[in-house]
Amino acid sequence: MTSTDTTGTEAVATTDHAHTYAPEHTPRLAMATFAPEVYKAMVRLDAAARKGVEPTLLELVKIRASQINHCAFCLDMHSKDALAAGESVERIIQLSAWEESRHFYTPKEIAAIELTEAITVLTDGFVPDAVYERAAAQFDETELAHLIAAITVINGWNRFSVATRGVPGHYTPGSLKH
Numbered sequence: 001m002t003s004t005d006t007t008g009t010e011a012v013a014t015t016d017h018a019h020t021y022a023p024e025h026t027p028r029l030a031m032a033t034f035a036p037e038v039y040k041a042m043v044r045l046d047a048a049a050r051k052g053v054e055p056t057l058l059e060l061v062k063i064r065a066s067q068i069n070h071c072a073f074c075l076d077m078h079s080k081d082a083l084a085a086g087e088s089v090e091r092i093i094q095l096s097a098w099e100e101s102r103h104f105y106t107p108k109e110i111a112a113i114e115l116t117e118a119i120t121v122l123t124d125g126f127v128p129d130a131v132y133e134r135a136a137a138q139f140d141e142t143e144l145a146h147l148i149a150a151i152t153v154i155n156g157w158n159r160f161s162v163a164t165r166g167v168p169g170h171y172t173p174g175s176l177k178h
Contacts (some may be wrong), residue, residue, distance in 0.1 A: 018171050029164040046153045053144025057109060060095060061116045062154045067096050068120045069158035073166030082172035111138040112147060119151045
């Protein structure tokens, strides 16, 4: 089953043996095509930020920010990358309810997740001192600087993907480095 939008792009309904699913939405815009220098700059910023952050912790942070921002494309990407890096399905599933599932995470991971939430949702207009202090107690200053940068970058990617309607489900782990 397919439908065609006004640009001629087909949206395809996927089928498995027992179900026919809703058709995929059509992406709005290809950032890499129409703003290549911006896209390349984001890739470079992402690479610079990730250098100081342990890979599975980085994926947990990216998943949590993407959950908060409702970014399906990034959730697909970073869940798959986390699994490929050895993260457990259980910890990924529990991440959206981490406060009730604290026993799945280390104090360092909890501090990073709290900081991710505080930076992602700036409802008070700032990161609370207690959240920052808990993160600063778990990370040295270089690690903390990179963690803050990584959280900032995933929030940028989330906004690009949500605004342009990135389509989840087609990502292969490791095929994109952001």
